[in-house]
Amino acid sequence: MVNITEKIKEIEDEMKRTQKYHLGLLKGKLARLRAQLLEPVGGAGSGGGAGFDVSKSGDARVALVGFPSVGKSTFLSKITKTKSEAAAYSFTTLTAIPGVLEYGGAEIQILDLPGIIEGASEGKGRGRQVISAAKTSDLILMVLDATKKAEQRALLEAELDAVGIRLNKEPPNIYLKAKKAGGMKITFQTPPKYLDEKMIYNVLRDYKMLNCEVLVRDEYATIDDFIDVIMKDHRKYIRCLYVYNKIDSVSLEFLDQLAREPYTAVMSCELDLGVQGVVDRIWKELRLMRLYTKRKGEEPDFSEALIVRRDSTIEDACDQIHRTLKDTFKYAMVWGASARHVPQRVGLGHAVADEDVISIVAK
Numbered sequence: 001m002v003n004i005t006e007k008i009k010e011i012e013d014e015m016k017r018t019q020k021y022h023l024g025l026l027k028g029k030l031a032r033l034r035a036q037l038l039e040p041v042g043g044a045g046s047g048g049g050a051g052f053d054v055s056k057s058g059d060a061r062v063a064l065v066g067f068p069s070v071g072k073s074t075f076l077s078k079i080t081k082t083k084s085e086a087a088a089y090s091f092t093t094l095t096a097i098p099g100v101l102e103y104g105g106a107e108i109q110i111l112d113l114p115g116i117i118e119g120a121s122e123g124k125g126r127g128r129q130v131i132s133a134a135k136t137s138d139l140i141l142m143v144l145d146a147t148k149k150a151e152q153r154a155l156l157e158a159e160l161d162a163v164g165i166r167l168n169k170e171p172p173n174i175y176l177k178a179k180k181a182g183g184m185k186i187t188f189q190t191p192p193k194y195l196d197e198k199m200i201y202n203v204l205r206d207y208k209m210l211n212c213e214v215l216v217r218d219e220y221a222t223i224d225d226f227i228d229v230i231m232k233d234h235r236k237y238i239r240c241l242y243v244y245n246k247i248d249s250v251s252l253e254f255l256d257q258l259a260r261e262p263y264t265a266v267m268s269c270e271l272d273l274g275v276q277g278v279v280d281r282i283w284k285e286l287r288l289m290r291l292y293t294k295r296k297g298e299e300p301d302f303s304e305a306l307i308v309r310r311d312s313t314i315e316d317a318c319d320q321i322h323r324t325l326k327d328t329f330k331y332a333m334v335w336g337a338s339a340r341h342v343p344q345r346v347g348l349g350h351a352v353a354d355e356d357v358i359s360i361v362a363k
């Protein structure tokens with residue numbers, strides 16, 4: 001383990017004094033070593049890649065990631081029925097503590113995690129375990145202390161980036177296919193701004209991918225994007241909401257500035273300011289919808305929601321209820337934001353909206 005860490009350090013040092021083509025190559029090597037570092041290794045004290053032993057439950061999982069004492073546990077205790085110990089000293093939380101956030105009939109698992117520090121991705125503290133847990137989540141809630149320096153955010157992002165977590169990013173629009181023969185075929189759909197054939201060629205050769213087809217569809221793609229495509233089995237694209245806590249202790253001007261940053265929310269758990277707003281944002285960022293079902297002649301059941309992904313249709317809702325339901329489907333009645341008039345009679349292709357009430361009529 002030490003060896004890989006040393007190799008990573010060597011490459012990072014070399015990168016600081018290197019030119020474009022060679023830089024791409026070094027980045028490729030670095031990505032490979034970092035993936036090795038995360039491979040589970042047997043034996044005591046190795047750290048490995050395993051997370052905490054908490055099974056997933058509910059409709060989605062949100063991981064609270066942040067430096068020590070930013071207020072992660074305080075937040076969990078506020079929004080769920082679970083009490084997670086909070087205190088003024090670092091590393092109060094030593095393991096993963098799950099809680100359930102009930103949100104209009106949806107159940108969201110919130111995972112309170114130990115604080116992480118710089119070097120977490122290389123195994124400092126419980127960093128590796130925390131990051132593994134974060135990797136299993138549908139949304140990372142990065143909890144930040146509004147009274148601390150702005151660098152805290154970039155430091156945490158770098159730790160997550162080093163283990164292949166990409167925040168608020170789509171997978172690069174680059175096609176790569178390994179072939180048995182025929183050499184390398186590299187094509188650009190539009191003239192690239194940050195890439196050229198030689199850079200890609202160098203990295204592919206280093207990965208011993210001598211026969212393959214590459215099509216770069218995005219003119220802004222970088223060599224980092226290309227490496228992400230090669231390493232796609234080790235990459236995870238996760239949405240992230242940055243939440244600045246302790247706003248009770250900063251100036252209004254600064255607060256205003258923080259609140260304007262993208263993917264950002266602000267709160268004070270202590271004064272109970274903005275907490276509900278953060279909960280609403282969590283729901284929004286998860287990109288899910290709640291549908292309530294109604295039987296003919298009865299009131300809809302709002303205590304339990306059917307959870308579907310954003311952009312779902314009546315067909316997706318049927319599949320969620322029962323896999324053979326659509327075979328007997330005749331039509332559906334819809335009340336809510338997606339209905340042109342209430343109720344509207346619709347077919348399987350109708351796009352539903354959050355909080356719609358639906359009634360399925362079978363043949």
Ligand SMILES: Nc1nc2c(ncn2[C@@H]2O[C@H](COP(=O)(O)OP(=O)(O)OP(=O)(O)O)[C@@H](O)[C@H]2O)c(=O)[nH]1
Binds near residue numbers: 075094
């Ligand atoms: N001023 C202020 N203090 C807060 C706020 N929220 C939490 N705290 C305090 O911050 C300290 C740390 O809170 P915790 O909830 O233990 O923080 P944590 O992020 O879970 O910490 P670790 O588990 O050690 O990583 C406690 O003393 C809290 O009372 C807030 O909104 N404002």
Ligand SMILES: [K+]
Binds near residue numbers: 086
């Ligand atoms: K603490």
Ligand SMILES: [Mg+2]
Binds near residue numbers: 085
């Ligand atoms: Mg804690």
